[in-house]
Structure formats: C-alpha cells, structure tokens
Amino acid sequence: MDVEDLLREGMERFTEEVPVPRGLVHKAARARRRRMTIRAAMAAGTAAVTAAAVIAVTGAGTGAGTGGVTNARTTAYVIGRVENALAAENFVIQGQATGADAFSVHGHRVRDSNEPTSSWTYRNLWRTEEFTGISCGHARPNGVCTNHGGSEPYVAQGTARIGGRLLSVYVTYYNHRYSLSPRGHFHLKACSKTAQLGLGGPAVTIPDWPAFIKAILGCQHATVTGHARISGVQTIVISGLIDIPLSKGYARMVKEPRVRVRYTLDVDSATYLPVRIYSSTETYGGAAGPTVSAYVTNVRWLPPTKANIAKALVTIPPATSG
Amino acid sequence: MVRAQRIEDLEQLLAQRGQALLRTAVLLTGSIEAGEDLLQSAIERLLRQGRRLEGDPEGYLRRTLSNLATDGYRRQGRWRRRLLILQAEADAPADATAEVDLRDALMRLLVQLPPQQRTVLVLRYWEQLSGAETAKLLGCSEDAVKSAASRGLRLLRELAGSWQYAGAHQQT
Numbered sequence: 001m002d003v004e005d006l007l008r009e010g011m012e013r014f015t016e017e018v019p020v021p022r023g024l025v026h027k028a029a030r031a032r033r034r035r036m037t038i039r040a041a042m043a044a045g046t047a048a049v050t051a052a053a054v055i056a057v058t059g060a061g062t063g064a065g066t067g068g069v070t071n072a073r074t075t076a077y078v079i080g081r082v083e084n085a086l087a088a089e090n091f092v093i094q095g096q097a098t099g100a101d102a103f104s105v106h107g108h109r110v111r112d113s114n115e116p117t118s119s120w121t122y123r124n125l126w127r128t129e130e131f132t133g134i135s136c137g138h139a140r141p142n143g144v145c146t147n148h149g150g151s152e153p154y155v156a157q158g159t160a161r162i163g164g165r166l167l168s169v170y171v172t173y174y175n176h177r178y179s180l181s182p183r184g185h186f187h188l189k190a191c192s193k194t195a196q197l198g199l200g201g202p203a204v205t206i207p208d209w210p211a212f213i214k215a216i217l218g219c220q221h222a223t224v225t226g227h228a229r230i231s232g233v234q235t236i237v238i239s240g241l242i243d244i245p246l247s248k249g250y251a252r253m254v255k256e257p258r259v260r261v262r263y264t265l266d267v268d269s270a271t272y273l274p275v276r277i278y279s280s281t282e283t284y285g286g287a288a289g290p291t292v293s294a295y296v297t298n299v300r301w302l303p304p305t306k307a308n309i310a311k312a313l314v315t316i317p318p319a320t321s322g
Numbered sequence: 323m324v325r326a327q328r329i330e331d332l333e334q335l336l337a338q339r340g341q342a343l344l345r346t347a348v349l350l351t352g353s354i355e356a357g358e359d360l361l362q363s364a365i366e367r368l369l370r371q372g373r374r375l376e377g378d379p380e381g382y383l384r385r386t387l388s389n390l391a392t393d394g395y396r397r398q399g400r401w402r403r404r405l406l407i408l409q410a411e412a413d414a415p416a417d418a419t420a421e422v423d424l425r426d427a428l429m430r431l432l433v434q435l436p437p438q439q440r441t442v443l444v445l446r447y448w449e450q451l452s453g454a455e456t457a458k459l460l461g462c463s464e465d466a467v468k469s470a471a472s473r474g475l476r477l478l479r480e481l482a483g484s485w486q487y488a489g490a491h492q493q494t
Contacts, residue, residue, distance in 0.1 A: 008448070010429040014348070018341060018348050021340040021361060024358065026329070029329060
C-alpha cells in the first residue's frame with residue numbers, strides 16, 4: 001500500500017475514537033475570563049503573572065485534558081523561564097540527595113534507605129560523592145558495612161586536575177584506590193529512554209544536570225501543578241510522569257517490560273532555578289513485586305568563588321593508589 | 323445578552339461540526355487532550371472576535387486551528403530532536419501486522435513533523451483541500467504548500483522504506 005493511502009487510513013483510525021467535544025465553548029469562555037483577570041492583575045502590578053497563572057490553574061483544580069489552555073500556557077511560560085535560567089546560570093551547584101527503595105521480600109514490603117549522595121557542579125567540572133550512610137557506618141576494605149562508626153565517604157566520581165590536565169577520576173575510599181581516564185564528553189540525547197530513565201534516579205549523579213533537566217523539560221511531559229514553600233523559598237511546582245517501555249534486551253534483563261518515572265521540580269519563583277527535585281522509578285512486577293525507588297535532591301546555587309569552584313573537583317586523598 | 327447568544331451559537335456549531343473540528347485538531351497535535359486544548363484556544367479567539375460568528379465561524383475555526391498549530395508549535399522547536407529520536411527508535415515489525423504497525427508509526431511520525439509540513443499534510447490528506455485551498459487557508463504560496471507536502475511525504479516514505487527494509491532484514 002502506498003504511503004499516502006496508509007497516511008489517510010492512519011488519520012482515520014487515529015481519530016476514530018475522538019469524542020464529541022462537550023462544554024468546550026464554556027471552557028474557552030472561562031479561560032478567556034481567567035486570562036483577562038491575569039492581564040488585569042499584570043496591568044495593575046498587583047501580582048507576578050506566573051504566580052497568578054499558577055494560582056488560577058491550581059485553584060481551578062484543572063487536570064490534564066481539562067485544564068486546557070491556561071495550564072498549557074502557564075507550563076510553557078514557566079518551563080521557558082526555567083530553561084533560560086538554566087542556560088544562563090553561572091553558579092556552583094550543590095546537590096544533596098537522599099533516597100529509599102521499597103520492594104517486597106516473600107510478600108512483605110521492605111523499605112531500604114539509599115546512601116546519601118552529594119554533588120558539586122561548575123560548568124565542565126563536577127564531583128559526586130556517595131556516603132555509606134548512618135546504618136552502614138564504616139565500610140571495610142571489601143566495601144561491606146560494619147554498621148557502626150557513622151556515615152563516611154564511600155566513592156567519589158568526577159573531574160580532577162592532574163598535572164595541569166583535566167581528567168575523569170573514580171575514587172573508592174573504602175579500599176583507598178582510584179582510577180583515571182580521559183575526560184569523556186557527557187551528552188544525553190534529549191527525550192531518549194536513557195535520559196528519561198536517568199531522570200528517575202538522584203539528580204546529582206548526572207554530570208551537567210542543568211543541561212539534562214533542560215533537555216527533559218523540552219519533552220512535553222512536564223506540567224505546572226502548583227506552588228510550595230521550601231525552606232522559606234516560594235516555589236513553582238513542575239511535575240511529570242513518563243511511562244517508559246524498555247527495550248527487549250533490557251526488559252529481559254530486569255524482568256520488567258516497562259517502568260514509570262515520576263518527577264517534581266520545585267523552582268524558585270523569583271529565579272526559576274530548581275531548589276528541590278523529587279524523582280522516582282516504579283516497576284510493576286518481577287520477583288520483588290512492585291518496586292519504588294525514590295529520591296529527593298536539594299539544590300543550592302552558590303557564587304562561583306575559588307573555594308566553591310574547588311569543591312567541583314575530586315581530590316585524591318593521600319595514601320590512595322592508582 | 324449578545325455574548326450569551328454568541329456562546330449559544332457556538333455551542334450549536336460545535337454540536338454539528340465539533341467532532342470533525344476536534345479530529346483535525348487531534349491530528350494537528352497528536353493527542354486528544356492537546357487537540358481539545360487547541361480547539362479550545364481557537365474558540366477562545368473566536369469569542370474574542372465575536373463579529374466573525376456572523377460570517378463563516380467554522381472556516382475561521384479551521385484557519386485558527388491550522389495557524390495556532392503552525393505558530394505555537396514552531397516556537398517550541400522540539401520536533402527536530404524528537405524526530406531524530408523517533409527515527410532512531412523505530413522498531414522493525416516482525417509479522418503480518420507490519421502494515422498496521424507501519425500505519426501507526428506513520429501517525430507517530432506525522433505528529434513529530436515540522437508544524438508546517440504536518441499542517442499541510444493534514445489539510446491535504448485529511449481535510450481533502452487542494453493545494454490552492456491549503457495555500458489560501460495558511461496564507462502562503464501554493465509552491466510553499468507543495469514543498470512542505472513533498473518534504474513531509476519524503477520523510478514518511480523514508481520511514482516506510484527503512485521499516486520495510488528492517489522488516490525484511492529481520493525475517494531473513
């Protein structure tokens with residue numbers, strides 16, 4: 001069959017379930033009134049347009065498909081501002097992530113804390129450090145927890161300046177070893193499965209994550225869902241849900257045909273820079289039953305002072321062998 | 323009073339022609355939700371310009387749908403990346419459902435096409451408009467319509483070609 005015929009047939013099939021639109025005229029009239037209210041507020045200088053739009057959207061309790069135009073436009077506006085803010089930022093970014101896994105063992109739900117992770121990023125410099133966590137405590141040279149002694153650095157990964165060259169480095173503190181490699185070019189294809197799966201993990205383990213977040217926000221999964229106050233900062237909440245079918249090989253390996261990734265970005269309503277990121281990956285079946293792996297990453301945007309930039313480099317501790 | 327009458331007229335128009343308009347909007351955007359949003363935007367514009375109701379409101383809505391789809395989505399600039407991904411991720415069909423799969427893949431690709439190409443293909447192959455009618459509706463030259471249609475179809479054919487090749491390759 002010719003492509004043109006297939007296209008016609010496809011269009012027919014694609015839209016055959018389309019319902020008769022109901023109430024669209026009234027929704028449009030309401031949306032128009034709302035927009036006029038926002039414009040009036042802007043003209044009067046009584047409120048920031050984004051806050052007004054966000055409040056209008058959340059106050060109306062709109063959802064996908066019904067929230068319609070105002071929500072879509074608010075989302076587009078906010079995401080545009082976030083993208084610009086991320087593109088223009090010149091900060092040392094500090095991230096602190098904590099997380100937990102929930103799964104089933106012999107029918108019992110188990111919740112297990114993930115190791116806290118911290119990161120420092122400045123342009124092409126980055127350092128991610130994973131800690132053992134309080135429950136693990138001091139780690140033996142084989143990496144096994146002693147369950148006492150408090151949390152300590154476990155592994156570090158990132159860039160290091162060695163002999164004037166910028167290299168990639170991986171340090172394992174528990175056995176006092178490190179390895180060097182040429183600095184790779186980090187590039188995640190926007191909206192790719194890899195990028196979407198990465199989004200379900202702690203945001204700090206991704207080098208150049210502002211570029212990563214920016215790329216993900218361009219994938220149309222995100223929606224402005226409200227506002228929140230975090231550590232005294234008024235934020236706009238952007239949420240997204242992605243259902244990701246896994247490739248056959250990967251699905252076979254993890255015994256899951258698909259995963260669901262949820263994320264929430266709280267962006268400072270003044271600077272539009274993210275201050276907190278929630279991310280989770282859910283699976284539905286497999287031996288451990290439904291699993292949820294969730295992370296919270298708190299983000300600070302620090303001035304690029306010498307001291308702060310230095311924190312974005314991995315330092316190889318003394319008495320560590322390569 | 324006039325406004326209430328205008329809304330009532332529009333309700334009546336949508337009761338008769340709403341589904342056809344929504345189907346076009348869905349094709350222009352790729353999903354029912356986005357299609358509803360697009361149609362709602364077009365209605366909002368029509369409400370803003372009430373006098374046009376006396377003329378050809380359906381024609382105005384169709385023009386607005388096409389223009390909004392072209393303008394709004396052009397600004398997003400996302401299609402290029404998504405198109406590449408879609409091409410890279412297209413899986414080859416392995417059985418007799420290949421044609422159905424290809425048809426679905428074509429629809430997915432249609433949604434990812436640059437806005438003008440997608441709009442032109444929807445107007446030409448869904449709305450059955452001629453090249454001249456499409457050009458008039460979009461406010462561009464007939465040559466621009468031909469060029470957009472041929473570029474859009476070429477991309478769809480490329481997908482179909484690689485699909486068939488991949489299918490044949492997998493079966494060997």
